Amino acid sequence: xxxxxxxxxxxxxxxxxxxxxxxxxxxxxxxxxxxxxxxxxxxxxxxxxxxxxxxxxxxxxxxxxxxxxxxxxxxxxxxxxxxxxxxxxxxxxxxxxxxxxxxxxxxxxxxxxxxxxxxxxxxxxxxxxxxxxxxxxxxxxxxxxxxxxxxxxxxxxxxxxxxxxxxxxxxxxxxxxxxxxxxxxxxxxxxxxxxxxxxxxxxxxxxxxxxxxxxxxxxxxxxxxxxxxxxxxxxxxxxxxxxxxxxxxxxxxxxxxxxxxxxxxxxxxxxxxxxxxxxxxxxxxxxxxxxxxxxxxxxx
Amino acid sequence: xxxxxxxxxxxxxxxxxxxxxxxxxxxxxxxxxxxxxxxxxxxxxxxxxxxxxxxxxxxxxxxxxxxxxxxxxxxxxxxxxxxxxxxxxxxxxxxxxxxxxxxxxxxxxxxxxxxxxxxxxxxxxxxxxxxxxxxxxxxxxxxxxxxxxxxxxxxxxxxxxxxxxxxxxxxxxxxxxxxxxxxxxxxxxxxxxxxxxxxxxxxxxxxxxxxxxxxxxxxxxxxxxxxxxxxxxxxxxxxxxxxxxxxxxxxxxxxxxxxxxxxxx
Numbered sequence: 001x002x003x004x005x006x007x008x009x010x011x012x013x014x015x016x017x018x019x020x021x022x023x024x025x026x027x028x029x030x031x032x033x034x035x036x037x038x039x040x041x042x043x044x045x046x047x048x049x050x051x052x053x054x055x056x057x058x059x060x061x062x063x064x065x066x067x068x069x070x071x072x073x074x075x076x077x078x079x080x081x082x083x084x085x086x087x088x089x090x091x092x093x094x095x096x097x098x099x100x101x102x103x104x105x106x107x108x109x110x111x112x113x114x115x116x117x118x119x120x121x122x123x124x125x126x127x128x129x130x131x132x133x134x135x136x137x138x139x140x141x142x143x144x145x146x147x148x149x150x151x152x153x154x155x156x157x158x159x160x161x162x163x164x165x166x167x168x169x170x171x172x173x174x175x176x177x178x179x180x181x182x183x184x185x186x187x188x189x190x191x192x193x194x195x196x197x198x199x200x201x202x203x204x205x206x207x208x209x210x211x212x213x214x215x216x217x218x219x220x221x222x223x224x225x226x227x228x229x230x231x232x233x234x235x236x237x238x239x240x241x242x243x244x245x246x247x248x249x250x251x252x253x254x255x256x257x258x259x260x261x262x263x264x265x266x267x268x269x270x271x272x273x274x275x276x277x278x279x280x281x282x283x284x285x286x287x288x289x290x291x292x293x294x295x296x297x298x299x300x
Numbered sequence: 301x302x303x304x305x306x307x308x309x310x311x312x313x314x315x316x317x318x319x320x321x322x323x324x325x326x327x328x329x330x331x332x333x334x335x336x337x338x339x340x341x342x343x344x345x346x347x348x349x350x351x352x353x354x355x356x357x358x359x360x361x362x363x364x365x366x367x368x369x370x371x372x373x374x375x376x377x378x379x380x381x382x383x384x385x386x387x388x389x390x391x392x393x394x395x396x397x398x399x400x401x402x403x404x405x406x407x408x409x410x411x412x413x414x415x416x417x418x419x420x421x422x423x424x425x426x427x428x429x430x431x432x433x434x435x436x437x438x439x440x441x442x443x444x445x446x447x448x449x450x451x452x453x454x455x456x457x458x459x460x461x462x463x464x465x466x467x468x469x470x471x472x473x474x475x476x477x478x479x480x481x482x483x484x485x486x487x488x489x490x491x492x493x494x495x496x497x498x499x500x501x502x503x504x505x506x507x508x509x510x511x512x513x514x515x516x517x518x519x520x521x522x523x524x525x526x527x528x529x530x531x532x533x534x535x536x537x538x539x540x541x542x543x544x545x546x547x548x549x550x551x552x553x554x555x556x557x558x559x560x561x562x563x564x565x
Contacts, residue, residue: 045565049407049563049565052407052410052411054407054410054562054563054565055562055563056560056562074413074414074415075413077410077411077412077413077414078413080411081411082407082408082411084404084407084408084411084565086404086565087408088403088404088405088407088408089405089408090405092312093302097302100302101302101308102412104302104303104304105304105305105409105412105413105414106412106413141408144408
């Protein structure tokens, strides 16, 4: 593992009536894509805003690049790119003016890279921002986070509002950025997205850390919902010997089950019969919490 | 103009500054155009000069019609000019950080390597410059008007009273900035600053006639602005000092509040 880029210990923020975060411990290493997974309102944005010193933690400590997030915030932000979850741009500027302004505030900017990103995301920089759709504004937000090739990129729900083609382009960009040795901290409520792009993932729920895992381990533990409609009657005990399978409903031609880990054996058994339809659905986050971490995390 | 936060703040107000400048220049010409007619209406002057002191204090000063300075001291410098400068200042000051916080653009701005004090200072300086430009345009308008309509007014005294007006504007600019930095709420900042302006104006206006108010006059910025009738008697150095002190206090408060604030998303 590389050097530690982000390290938090017991980071807590209490909003009073509203949920904040409680004792969040995160360690992110250089060169990795770190996912921060949790449902909406779990505390992902709060954590990010504390890290960037927009709000101040009540308890705990945090360093980025080994620098204290309070005392050295401006030095940290010089080396960080950030995309907020709720993106608001200067509506009276054009995309080009906005990027020029931010380049000037940072003291540098690589315009050939900016043009390259704009063309990849099919982003029209000469139009006033107020005339752009949400998706196009989001693209400008992404460009400003990546344009100065920062050591650390913090992205809060980055694919919100992006169409599937642009999401795909974004995932490619993440891969290229990792290959260059940059570190990415990405918050999301979308499990497939995190599984697709991240190396490791921290899971947060109701302000509390549930777990930090390698994505491969998470995948192995992920319960998939599977439904198969068979074209012929099947033997009821055909799948009974599998220990990574939980059958929810089975009649002669319909199987509804939950599947953990590899599907190879299951598919080979199913393939002995005529199949009319096959549906596999990723579990949602609540199902993961219930299936893996039990009810004790529920209470928190 | 997009090379730094100062330039961007100035750029953002270019149209409003242009509008205000045209308005103030037009106001200057209008007042100086009507003055000779007022001056000739001797009977009206007598009526005005014989008004009860209470009314005269509310709308301006004594002996207001006898000279061009007396007229200008009443109109615009007793109510209209300070009011316009305060409206401009409060609109800008309350928008500086609180407006940006409410529009949600502050997160993105502060993602850049800026210190918080730097955000407050650069915005303040740009808005103070805008207020200064407004004062300059106002002076040019009035000076050009007196020349055009052949009215003899001491142009240096005009500089002094407009400078006093500028300082009054700065007081309300920094006050609304500080309240915005404290609360993050633009409307709250506008409300409190405007309320403060109305109350302190009334204290200063009634103080000469109402015994019980008189000691409190020194708490009103309006007393320091024109308590000395600057256009006739010139700037009072201690008054300038008090106004500058208030600007510094409010600015330091703004820096302090913004630095320790949890910014809303």
